[in-house]
Amino acid sequence: MNIIVCVKRIPKTAEADIFIEKDNKDIKKDNLVFALNDWDGYAVREAVLLKEKFEGEVIVLTVGPDESKEVLTRCLAMGADRAIRIEEPIPNDGRLIAETLAKVIQTGPFDLILTGVQAEDDGWGQVGVALAQILGIPHASIVTHIHIEGGKAKVRRELEGGLEELLEIKLPAVLTIQTGINEPKYVSLAAILEAEDKETKEMTLEEIGFSPREPLDATIDQVSFPPTGKRAEILKGTPDEVVGQLTEIIKRKKGS
Amino acid sequence: MSDIFILVEHRQGKIRDITYEIFGLAESLANQQGTSFTAVLLGHDVKSFADDLSRRAPKVLVIEDENLEHFNSVLYQKTLSSLISKYQPSLLLMGHSAFGMDLAPSLSVEKDFPLVTDCIGLTFEEGKLKATRSIYGGKVNASVSLRESKGYIATLRPGIFPPKMHGEIKGRIVMEASPLEGGVDVKKFIEYIEAPITGEDITQAEILVSIGQGIGGPEHIPMFEELAIRLGGTISCSRPVVDRNWLPKERQVGISGKTVKPKIYLAIGISGAFQHVTAMQGSDTIIAINKDPRAPIFSVADYGIVDDFQNVIPILKEKISDMK
Known part of the structure; x- marks a missing residue:
């Protein structure tokens, strides 16, 4: 069973101070830590678990700048067999990234393609499902469980309100993976060192025979901080004082 | 300009709240563009839904087909694709939900309609669609322009747009023939799985x-x-x-x-x-x-x-x- 996993390197913004670039087109990224997109980590782990059951090969694929190699190394350390980095078309949007991925994927045999449901940074949730359409194969998004049997996959999709649906889908297919589908495995330093010996191929857009189309479907005109609107009343003072106020609030609201 | 389409989302015999949230936005976009909006209802035995929707939308397009009883992106895409070819809507709106996320990106590629997902704001400027999205975990908003196109697809974030309640409208209900010829093998709905409740509610x-x-x-x-x-x-x-x-x-x-x-x-x-x-x-x-x-x-x-x-x-x- 040959599985391709498409991954993305993203900046971690959850606990960081965010500044906006002078041209207002994006946030400043030089002060941020980058990592493998959380959803993609689950997808890589799922691919490795399937490989342990069915044998075959796990190939990770990314479209991104030179620095993306560090997340490919992490994927290799997680158990992927080889990695490919494709030069990033600039500018790009989700559709163009899907087309770039398709160009490379079309050249080899595969049984299954996994992506994360969405990327932590811009959260479009578009690439996996668009990729399936470009490749002309079926897809299922927001997948929380995969069971493979005889050229078909029984997958569970996450719906709203705690509900899930069970689907049967013919392979090859694209599945976009939801967080929590498996238990991430600790990646040891030894595994990372070993991963550096595994094959990582680098390809330019010219080499894959892809010339980006213009204009893009979607372009960011500007970014801005959201309007503050209603803000919480921040309790101030020493921890003791703050908790004192908090206790009063709880007492009052509990009784109301 | 042609109509704005709203894809009605329903599951287990209920129209989902997101659909009513889209109605309010669709109405203001339609007013802005001097056009109208249409609710598109795909399903099986959905007559009661059509009546409810016709009080909120000037037009309800209905396709009844037993194969559309449960959401299946392949069958929904086929059906919508043929409706889009026939009516050429300027914009198709749906929820950024388990429904829209499974359908919008592939339909967008098939029809070559630019897609913007998870919108918290949407407007037309000189015929081109512009959207506001919340990115980087909600820390920043992005204004996004879509390229010029005869049609667009947008998915809307749930819980952002105020829902449209019952109006005085008496919308038209238009039944369309189903373009489907049976189900499909590549993707089949089997069943819903409810989460078990064992502890405290x-x-x-x-x-x-x-x-x-x-x-x-x-x-x-x-x-x-x-x-x-x-x-x-x-x-x-x-x-x-x-x-x-x-x-x-x-x-x-x-x-x-x-x-x-x-x-x-x-x-x-x-x-x-x-x-x-x-x-x-x-x-x-x-x-x-x-x-x-x-x-x-x-x-x-x-x-x-x-x-x-x-x-x-x-x-x-x-x-x-x-x-x-």
Whole structure:
């Protein structure tokens, strides 16, 4: 069973101070830590678990700048067999990234393609499902469980309100993976060192025979901080004082 | 300009709230463009839905087919594709939901319509669609322009647009023949799976002590459980806590978990992703404890404490026991 996993390197913004670039087109990224997109980590782990059951090969694929190699190394350390980095078309949007991925994927045999449901940074949730359409194969998004049997996959999709649906889908297919589908495995330093010996191929857009189309479907005109609107009343003072106020609030609201 | 289409989302015999949220937006976009809007209803035995929708939309297009009883992106895409070819809508709107996320990107490629997902704002400027999206975990908004096109697809974030209630409209119901010739083999719906409830029902709690990944690790959970007991409440959590198996799924507050409205919602180490906020913003009083002053949770909370929870919770636990 040959599985391709498409991954993305993203900046971690959850606990960081965010500044906006002078041209207002994006946030400043030089002060941020980058990592493998959380959803993609689950997808890589799922691919490795399937490989342990069915044998075959796990190939990770990314479209991104030179620095993306560090997340490919992490994927290799997680158990992927080889990695490919494709030069990033600039500018790009989700559709163009899907087309770039398709160009490379079309050249080899595969049984299954996994992506994360969405990327932590811009959260479009578009690439996996668009990729399936470009490749002309079926897809299922927001997948929380995969069971493979005889050229078909029984997958569970996450719906709203705690509900899930069970689907049967013919392979090859694209599945976009939801967080929590498996238990991430600790990646040891030894595994990372070993991963550096595994094959990582680098390809330019010219080499894959892809010339980006213009204009893009979607372009960011500007970014801005959201309007503050209603803000919480921040309790101030020493921890003791703050908790004192908090206790009063709880007492009052509990009784109301 | 041609009509704006709204794809009606329904499941297990109910129209989903997101559909009514889209109606309000579709109406204002249609007014802006001097056009009208149409609700597109695909399903099986959906006559009662059509009546309900016709009181809110000037036109309801209905396709009845037993193969459309449950959502299946392949069959929905085929059906919508043929409707789009026939009616050439300028814009197709649907929810950024399990429904829209499985359908919009592939339909957009097939029809070569630019797609914008998870919108919190949408407008036409000189015939081109412009959207506002919330990115980087809600810390920044982006204004997005789509290229010129005869048609667009947009998915809308749930819980953002005010729902449209029953109007005085008497919309037309138009039945269309189904373009489907049976089901498909490549993707088949089998069944729904309900989440089992084994513990306490968090939707019934008056006080929720809700924890997020900011608590760092499962070793702190007993402390929060004890706090919840002392407050006479229950422990709940955000998605990452369930993903990491620190608490079971039934404790999750969020779009994919439970919607809660307690008297007091105490959010600790929760950043405030919209999937979470949508499901708890109806609480009477929201108190957030987070060390990041810019965390989006402070925009929904009534009271906030900007500090590490470890400086606050142990003291709170003591004070609460004094309270009794």
